[in-house]
Amino acid sequence: xxxxxxVCRCNDVTVEEVEALIDSGITDIEELKRxxxxxxxPCQGRTCIPIxxxxxxxxxxxKQEDILLPKARVPTRPVRVEVIVGGAxx
Amino acid sequence: xxxIAVIGGGIIGVATAYELAKLGEEVILLEKNYFGSGSTFRCxxxxxxxxxxxxxxxxxxxxxxxxxxxxxxxxxxxxxxxxGYLFLxxxxxxxxAFKANIKLQNKFGVPTxxxxxxxxxxxxxxxxxxxxxxxxxNPKDGKANPFKxxxxxxxxxxxxxxxxxxxxxxxxxxxxxxAITTVKFRYNGRIERxxxxxxxxxxxxxxxxxxxxxxxxxxxxxxxxxKHQLVKTEPLEPGQAEPLICPPSWNDAYIIQDGEDGGIIxxxxxxxxxxxxxxxxxxxxxxxxxxxxxxxIAPPLRYAHIVRQWAGFYAKTPDSNxxxxxxxxxxxxxxxxxxxxxxxxxxVAQAMAELISKxxxxxxxxxxxxxxxxxxxxxxxxxxxxIG
Numbered sequence: 001x002x003x004x005x006x007v008c009r010c011n012d013v014t015v016e017e018v019e020a021l022i023d024s025g026i027t028d029i030e031e032l033k034r035x036x037x038x039x040x041x042p043c044q045g046r047t048c049i050p051i052x053x054x055x056x057x058x059x060x061x062x063k064q065e066d067i068l069l070p071k072a073r074v075p076t077r078p079v080r081v082e083v084i085v086g087g088a089x090x
Numbered sequence: 091x092x093x094i095a096v097i098g099g100g101i102i103g104v105a106t107a108y109e110l111a112k113l114g115e116e117v118i119l120l121e122k123n124y125f126g127s128g129s130t131f132r133c134x135x136x137x138x139x140x141x142x143x144x145x146x147x148x149x150x151x152x153x154x155x156x157x158x159x160x161x162x163x164x165x166x167x168x169x170x171x172x173x174g175y176l177f178l179x180x181x182x183x184x185x186x187a188f189k190a191n192i193k194l195q196n197k198f199g200v201p202t203x204x205x206x207x208x209x210x211x212x213x214x215x216x217x218x219x220x221x222x223x224x225x226x227x228n229p230k231d232g233k234a235n236p237f238k239x240x241x242x243x244x245x246x247x248x249x250x251x252x253x254x255x256x257x258x259x260x261x262x263x264x265x266x267x268x269a270i271t272t273v274k275f276r277y278n279g280r281i282e283r284x285x286x287x288x289x290x291x292x293x294x295x296x297x298x299x300x301x302x303x304x305x306x307x308x309x310x311x312x313x314x315x316x317k318h319q320l321v322k323t324e325p326l327e328p329g330q331a332e333p334l335i336c337p338p339s340w341n342d343a344y345i346i347q348d349g350e351d352g353g354i355i356x357x358x359x360x361x362x363x364x365x366x367x368x369x370x371x372x373x374x375x376x377x378x379x380x381x382x383x384x385x386x387i388a389p390p391l392r393y394a395h396i397v398r399q400w401a402g403f404y405a406k407t408p409d410s411n412x413x414x415x416x417x418x419x420x421x422x423x424x425x426x427x428x429x430x431x432x433x434x435x436x437x438v439a440q441a442m443a444e445l446i447s448k449x450x451x452x453x454x455x456x457x458x459x460x461x462x463x464x465x466x467x468x469x470x471x472x473x474x475x476x477i478g
Binding site (some may be wrong): 032081 | 350400
């Protein structure tokens with residue numbers, strides 16, 4: 001991965017991939033999220049979403065605060081299944 | 091060349107826009123939110139021909155044949171994988187029912203067979219075989235990536251000249267007699283008009299609102315939005331649970347391993363009537379309920395982490411079969427997919443495009459079975475087997 005600038009550490013997404021999709025006309029962050037799997041890994045977008053917002057603002061000329069954040073999903077941190085179904089202490 | 095408006099930027103609308111453009115029609119595609127935002131991007135990715143009635147089996151047999159060629163046709167990796175569907179029986183009565191279904195499926199060329207639990211364990215090593223007597227196994231069923239599939243269709247549609255607009259809400263029609271002449275829509279706060287020769291309502295859960303705008307009764311095609319939720323785990327080693335695995339008698343609970351990242355998607359028939367057409371909030375009772383089933387199907391899942399839960403709509407008709415056909419002289423509908431829109435899309439899009447453009451289709455789609463006026467006549471079909 002030498003020389004590659006990583007945006008999403010969960011799914012190995014690079015700056016180049018984000019820029020290429022925006023250049024192809026996809027500027028909705030919900031769509032970028034689903035095509036690149038940013039914000040869909042165990043970290044839930046803590047690293048990648050702010051970086052992608054910055055790239056999106058720069059490429060589209062919009063203000064960063066005018067771009068809606070993608071929908072956040074529960075749980076905000078990964079939870080072991082046994083915590084939900086019981087039996088974690090067995 | 092006719093001008094055709096397609097309303098709804100989910101997989102049915104986008105794929106039909108592409109098929110219409112292929113037939114040389116001029117198409118405008120209107121989506122009020124972002125593409126795929128309704129049901130398509132919330133689906134469980136499954137594709138199957140294992141239905142329990144002739145109409146759906148024949149339609150899905152054709153659809154799977156289209157899926158097999160779709161990557162080549164759309165020149166895009168849509169992560170289509172024929173990893174099968176494995177239904178599991180928990181009683182002798184269910185085994186007999188599986189045998190009857192398998193016989194019907196085999197009659198139409200779907201190669202489902204009954205398997206024992208040793209073979210099931212080979213297919214899905216994570217499986218707990220103890221509660222189950224036998225499996226109905228079709229290795230040609232499968233899954234695909236809904237995000238990549240929708241955009242593969244969309245890029246090709248745009249390449250063929252489709253005017254695809256998102257964040258564009260249809261607000262009304264002008265109608266002369268039994269024909270729609272104009273579609274009115276709002277984009278960036280402004281109302282625009284476009285004259286059309288035909289309109290397809292592909293708005294699924296929102297389709298009754300579009301019918302009402304066309305001057306029809308909102309309940310002519312009764313579609314109710316039920317929240318269908320999914321939960322996904324962190325990535326597991328590929329190959330653990332690649333097929334969709336479902337014991338139908340356990341409230342239609344199922345698991346399926348994402349073909350791309352290896353996370354396990356868990357679903358179940360724990361449904362809530364949506365409070366509104368914006369109500370896609372996940373619920374805790376679903377999370378608890380679906381995981382109880384998931385660890386009974388695959389005990390090692392107990393040690394996996396949940397990374398995400400989300401909800402979408404089963405846009406359900408009273409018999410869980412979609413409504414497809416003509417509502418007015420030039421106003422068509424393909425909606426109410428009851429959870430099966432993604433898997434049916436390649437066949438349905440081709441059939442609807444041919445119907446609209448040529449008045450008939452070579453797709454083996456039983457128009458009478460899916461007739462949108464059947465509800466008004468008080469006719470219901472055999473309820474389509476739901477899942478995945």
